[in-house]
Amino acid sequence: KEKSINNLLASIEQSKSRPFARLLYGIGIRYVGEGTAKTLARHFQSIDRLAQATDYELQALPDVGPKIAEQVVYYFSLERNQQLIAELQRCGVILEERSEETTDAPQSNRLEGERIVISGSFTQHSRDEYKQLIEQHGGVNVGSISGRTTFVLMGSDMGPSKRAKAEQLGIPLVTEEEFLARLNS
Structure with a gap:
């Protein structure tokens, strides 16, 4: 029993340090898929900066149109979502891009814009x-x-x-x- 509990606790601790883009995808902002979550994570670098983003700032990013921008702004305007973010922070979940996550620069531009x-x-x-x-x-x-x-x-x-x-x-x-x-x- 003790080993199972230790394994569970270790798994919970490990999940707190998942990449920021995966967290963004996982919190369920409407229309934000894996690719858009990566774009948002790379650009804004933290949940706090993203939560303050305007519709205009969001639409300036590649692959973020009016529908997505509207949903991101709406998501962070809801009190229940603000409480969720505060609870995640309180629990020690990493809500920002870590330096090792941003070093995955493209190898080439052969597929740029595709x-x-x-x-x-x-x-x-x-x-x-x-x-x-x-x-x-x-x-x-x-x-x-x-x-x-x-x-x-x-x-x-x-x-x-x-x-x-x-x-x-x-x-x-x-x-x-x-x-x-x-x-x-």
Whole structure:
């Protein structure tokens, strides 16, 4: 029993130091996905600065439009969310970007400005590894296909509805091999 309790306590302590972007994603601000959370974390560096951001400041960031900016401002205006942030601070949760988190500068700009959806299964890398590669080369991971999507990184069992939507919108479907060749060129 004592070992289980110690393991649980160690796990709780470890969770307090998760990357700031993961915390932002996890607190559930509407329309703030993983990519947007990373953008916000890199730019504002702390929850306190983000909480004070204006609609105008937020929209000046890449991939933050009026809907997202409005929801971020709204989230931090609610008293229950302010209380949540205060409680997290009281419990010792890290609510700022640490220096080791900001050193992941892009390796290249080959994918700069490109919005990429990943769909299906892959053989050479995992989905998480592809997400990292996209970010390391200046691209942005997006979760759903829209008119703003640059291309879909298509795995072997891509869902038929995503394929149909991409084809309907004229979004290119890029295979794993084509994608890796593009990064290595």
